[in-house]
Amino acid sequence: MARRRRKRLPTEAVAAHIDDLAHDGRGVAHVEGKAVFIDGALPGEEVTFTYRSMRRSHDEGRVAEVLRPSPHRVEPRCPHAGLCGGCSLQHLDPGQQIIAKQAVLLENLARLGGVAPAQVLEPLRGPHWGYRRKARLGVKHVLKKGRVLVGFREKGSSLVADIGRCEVLHPAVGGRIEALAALIEGLSISSAVPQIEVALGDELGALVFRVLEPPGEADLERLRAFGEASGLHIYLQPKGPDSVSLLWPEQSRLSYRLPAFGLEFEFLPTDFTQINSDINRAMVERALDLLDVEGEHRVLDLFCGLGNFTLPLATRAAQVTGVEGEAGLVQRARDNAARNGIDNVDFHVADLMEDVGGAPWLKAGYDRILLDPPRSGAQAMILHLAGLGAERIVYVSCHPGSLARDAGLLVKEHGYRLASAGVMDMFPHTAHVESIALFVR
Template identity: 60%
Template sequence: MKEYEATITDFTHDGKGVARIDGKAVFVAGALQDERVRLAIRRRHRTYDEAETVELLERSPHRVEPKCPHFGQCGGCSLQHLDAAAQIAMKQRVLAENFARIGKVEPESWLPPLTGEPWGYRRKGRLSVRSVPKKGRVLVGFREESNPRYVADIGRCEVIHPRIGERIAALSERVGTLEAAADIAQIEFAAGDDAVALVFRHLKPLGERDREALAAFGREHGFAIYLQPGGVSSVHPLWPEEPRLAFRLDPGAGADPVELEFRPLDFVQVNAGMNQRMLAHAMALLDPQPGDRVLDLFCGLGNFTLPIARRVAEVAGVEGEHGLVERAGDNAARNGIGNARFHVANLFEDQRGADWARQPWDKLLLDPPRAGADKVLDYLPHKATKRIVYVSCHPASLARDAGLLVHRHGFRLVSAGVMDMFPHTAHVESIALFER
């Protein structure tokens, strides 16, 4: 590979350094802004090239030693070599640039970045599995950074919940003993407050010996073991017979806590500690009052809906996945909450005829997936809605929707800021307050 010297002038959305060689953009893995590097091109494209850092010639003052020995090989993290303050500043800059470029808006004030524990935070995720006869063992981990076709050879993970991250090698060893080792495609993990579950996706039926080996692994390490022979609906517990996953949330203002039960493949916020901080943040911005009627769109299991219900007159949650809505209703009943209603609706389709969409709501909370909420904003909010809190996992869609709320619906973008839900990655989670 031909090598070049270049100065890194910017970051990409996924944490690579950006240089220019002969006027063409080059995305450089392992390089930080303002560093001078010797790089090698590894892939060429029409409008940009991809490269890797061969040698650091001038080092950024924000560069730190990665905690994980697999950093650079494993694709699970992209920013461990950047200090925490610079990571969050980069994410705030990305959000500001998206507001200006896409939404043509700017918040009246910036919220202080919301941060938490940067290690062992990930309670939900998917590990790839690959049997490698040449190595005589099975690899369990995330995909390689430079070649996603391969599974990174790791023994532990510093960002996964410690009960799982510290047992990657043991998990790999156990899968390697199975007769069906080559037929295990992936392992999903999910941690509640008190229990941790592993879901083994297997492409062929497992024999009794393999089933017992997995159950024994669960007993030994304190994991609930699930099997998944097909689609999501095929997931079932192997050991124990009736595992229970749940997490608790504090609604604040002296209200009773709520507990949300969930299934191992349900969507829950990946970072448990940050989820509680985010809830408190959202509550402070929403300012729920005893007489308020609140609409929570893309509500999932009721992560916001049920804590809000503790502090208002009425709340309605709307979600597109029927199973999540059913479990949200069960969670409401389990917590003795009678002022929360849940509705199944595809919020990427026109729902203006639905009963919940025709009602007046004092306040609105939005927590959409990456695609954002622009389809909803065609018919909501109504004039009665004076305050909106928007929780976002994608700065570009938030910026677009902020433009719609400000320029079409007459709201002010009062404040906005980033939340470090995924430390050591370039993922930008953010929150914004709109008022009129």
């Protein structure tokens, strides 16, 4: 059977007018009637670009030259912005970034859900730089370069980007990229450290080094010395998440606070926590305001994690039930409730992506419901919500497509109206859209 020939890419730059911004932050142009997604281009611009790939449905390219720039184009702070995949929108003014994300949310709600909010909420905004407290950094000993690289992946590639610092990571780590690379370069197992997980609390931070081979005693001493010099706690992960162990110091306690509610949450470095502490604080306050919780209310918090919304809700409601699929997070939620002196909550472990129709906690009535699902959304739970009697549902979403789908179900099949929706600037300089929506019966 003859092998199909791959079409050769044009080598010369091609002129194009940018019509729109795609959901991933690339500019959208049309060349001879075919859509081209162009990295580094903004709506309204005249550019030249070079092709990176050609497919049946669309082509992909990268800006070669901006001939007529958008008035919203800015100079990226990071010199690696064109290469590193950690950011995709540093060339767009931050104020316009959040406007673009709001447009993505509303377009998804209309196109996928067939719904529109009665009110568009004012976007929640926070710091644009040094905000990121959670990350997974790739590590690679590159023989051709003769050194170790630490950073995010290159755009459209599995290669680790060659960067010296990161402007969106918290400075405790973002300013130490070169130091981390030098640290690993000096280890005897430098080729067997593929990843560093970053987890920063309000006071302390931790690094989890994935190690595919056992480090020698000299390696352990280097890692401890880095921890002592930087103040970052050092963990090792030889296998799966359950194998994570603390190397330095002898004890570690990561935590973050929600001052408006007088709460402090302890967490492990591999636990899910929100990456942007400023937006998280504002988001929790907005969610509770939208739910309009009063002293006699019973509240159900689905996908509750370690209690980020559950415990604040418990400061205002009569009783709160939190449900989460990961047993470790549920235990942390229980511990956090006890540590904060909260006794009007109960937690359950359940896979909310499956049918939980027989669960005892689902047989109770609730006045308010909060959902904070993963990217795939909460479709399996939606069919159960109508029977719970809640007057208000707040849905916190990290993917506008799944929110739009679930919003359509709540409005068209379960007797709710979409009272309000808006975006939150959880991930500045990226195309990631975090949003929140209120549904009222």
